[in-house]
Amino acid sequence: MRKWALRILFFMLFMLMSYSVLQMPGDIGLDSPAYNEATHHYIEESLGETGAINIIASILTDYRAFDTLGETIVLFTSIIAVISILRPSAKPEEEEAPTDG
Amino acid sequence: MDDIIVKSITRIIIPFVQLYGIFIILHGHVSPGGGFSGGALFGTSLILYTLIFGVDKAQKKFSHRVSEIAESGGILIYLSIGVIGIFTAGYFLSNKAAGFPLGEAGSLLSGGMIPLLMIGVGIKVASTMVTLFHTLIMEERL
Numbered sequence: 001m002r003k004w005a006l007r008i009l010f011f012m013l014f015m016l017m018s019y020s021v022l023q024m025p026g027d028i029g030l031d032s033p034a035y036n037e038a039t040h041h042y043i044e045e046s047l048g049e050t051g052a053i054n055i056i057a058s059i060l061t062d063y064r065a066f067d068t069l070g071e072t073i074v075l076f077t078s079i080i081a082v083i084s085i086l087r088p089s090a091k092p093e094e095e096e097a098p099t100d101g
Numbered sequence: 102m103d104d105i106i107v108k109s110i111t112r113i114i115i116p117f118v119q120l121y122g123i124f125i126i127l128h129g130h131v132s133p134g135g136g137f138s139g140g141a142l143f144g145t146s147l148i149l150y151t152l153i154f155g156v157d158k159a160q161k162k163f164s165h166r167v168s169e170i171a172e173s174g175g176i177l178i179y180l181s182i183g184v185i186g187i188f189t190a191g192y193f194l195s196n197k198a199a200g201f202p203l204g205e206a207g208s209l210l211s212g213g214m215i216p217l218l219m220i221g222v223g224i225k226v227a228s229t230m231v232t233l234f235h236t237l238i239m240e241e242r243l
Contacts, residue, residue, distance in 0.1 A: 049197055050215060052213075054130050054131060061214070072176050072225050075229045076172065076173075079233065
């Protein structure tokens with residue numbers, strides 16, 4: 001019973017997803033929402049505003065510098081998490097000391 | 102790894118890989134690449150060194166102390182450059198308004214704060230890759 005309820009739920013979710021994919025704008029070229037005035041602004045103004053001839057670099061570290069800062073913080077957090085789990089303890093003898101209590 | 106051919110080849114190519122990584126980091130604003138890809142290259146060269154010469158010799162070159170400094174230093178460079186913008190322009194991480202000289206477009210010293218941020222990101226990515234690899238290797242040994 002529970003299995004069938006789950007199957008029906010997932011099928012309905014699948015239909016919803018398929019419907020939303022069909023509603024996406026397809027091959028409409030210049031009319032697509034992603035091709036808006038921001039693209040023109042980056043292409044035409046980024047050299048004067050940032051001085052970098054690599055538009056990708058100017059987007060990454062000037063227009064979207066907060067995003068890159070977030071990526072750097074993600075790297076920092078991930079390395080702290082890995083080290084806190086995997087780094088060998090400085091005093092392994094103390095960990096096995098009193099376990100009975 | 103105890104193979105004379107692999108050791109010799111590694112000794113020859115590591116300086117070039119590292120030089121190319123630094124080149125990509127520093128030229129992020131004038132050519133394809135940037136902090137992430139250049140840092141990955143630099144970290145890969147140190148991982149290659151660890152694979153060939155063992156983790157003990159690699160720990161002498163890139164110890165935990167160095168990795169601590171590099172990990173926090175990369176992100177601190179980024180944040181301190183951003184804070185400069187607060188005092189001079191009023192906005193965090195502002196480039197032209199903060200008074201960074203834009204320089205002549207296409208030359209190495211151009212783009213205001215972009216190369217400085219790239220250096221911070223590059224240090225961070227390189228040290229993250231090496232530290233992850235060393236930590237995993239040291240864990241296996243226990």
